[in-house]
Amino acid sequence: MLLATRFAGATRHPSPLVELWSMPGFLDPGECDILMRYIDANRRPSQIAYGAADARTSETCAFDPAAPVVQLLDLRLSLLLGIAPTLGEPIQGQRYGQGQEYRLHHDYFEPHHPDAGTHASRCGNRTWTAMIYLNEPEEGGETHFAYLEEAFIPRQGTILCWNNIGADGRANRYTLHAGRPVTRGSKYIVTKWYRERDWAGTSPAAGAPRPARRHSGKRRR
Ligand SMILES: O=C(O)CCC(=O)C(=O)O
Numbered sequence: 001m002l003l004a005t006r007f008a009g010a011t012r013h014p015s016p017l018v019e020l021w022s023m024p025g026f027l028d029p030g031e032c033d034i035l036m037r038y039i040d041a042n043r044r045p046s047q048i049a050y051g052a053a054d055a056r057t058s059e060t061c062a063f064d065p066a067a068p069v070v071q072l073l074d075l076r077l078s079l080l081l082g083i084a085p086t087l088g089e090p091i092q093g094q095r096y097g098q099g100q101e102y103r104l105h106h107d108y109f110e111p112h113h114p115d116a117g118t119h120a121s122r123c124g125n126r127t128w129t130a131m132i133y134l135n136e137p138e139e140g141g142e143t144h145f146a147y148l149e150e151a152f153i154p155r156q157g158t159i160l161c162w163n164n165i166g167a168d169g170r171a172n173r174y175t176l177h178a179g180r181p182v183t184r185g186s187k188y189i190v191t192k193w194y195r196e197r198d199w200a201g202t203s204p205a206a207g208a209p210r211p212a213r214r215h216s217g218k219r220r221r
């Protein structure tokens with residue numbers, strides 16, 4: 001049943017290089033406002049898993065996984081993507097102020113990077129990314145996929161989902177993308193990354209360390 005409704009209402013990008021789906025109106029403006037207020041109350045400078053420290057200059061907010069609005073969002077994302085919530089890293093919010101950006105990067109951990117073991121050994125690599133635009137900057141802030149020659153303009157409530165793993169089961173380098181600099185205004189997004197195995201730990205990109213847990217079918221918070 002989940003599979004029958006997977007990506008219902010979403011549009012697949014025509015490029016065969018990356019499995020990428022988009023859907024306007026995934027969140028309504030009221031829901032976006034609640035999440036933006038939450039981000040504003042909790043944001044701090046972003047960290048990234050590895051790479052140049054200035055690759056991402058936005059601010060990050062780790063959402064409380066126990067908050068009802070966050071749990072509901074988690075379930076809605078799982079239903080859209082057809083992925084069990086247990087595979088997801090905690091939802092994050094980001095705010096880019098004027099001039100801030102996230103330079104070209106992959107969301108997966110590079111297989112040959114010396115840190116790949118640390119980030120991927122327990123929960124596996126990142127598989128899907130789900131990203132929702134909560135507002136519309138006055139200028140800039142597009143999500144640019146270099147190999148797809150596609151730059152998505154932030155539209156409030158629109159979700160983008162892409163598979164970081166290719167049809168061959170390996171990290172797909174064609175997912176290379178950037179959050180272009182916001183040149184006027186600010187940009188708020190929500191990001192969710194899924195793993196190959198149940199999420200059970202910490203991610204530097206996710207901020208707050210989380211205790212390991214055994215798979216029990218129940219979320220321990
Ligand atoms: O801000 C964007 O448009 C892209 C964000 C992104 O790539 C990420 O959070 O991994």
Ligand SMILES: [Fe+2]
Pocket residue numbers: 105106107177
């Ligand atoms: Fe990314």
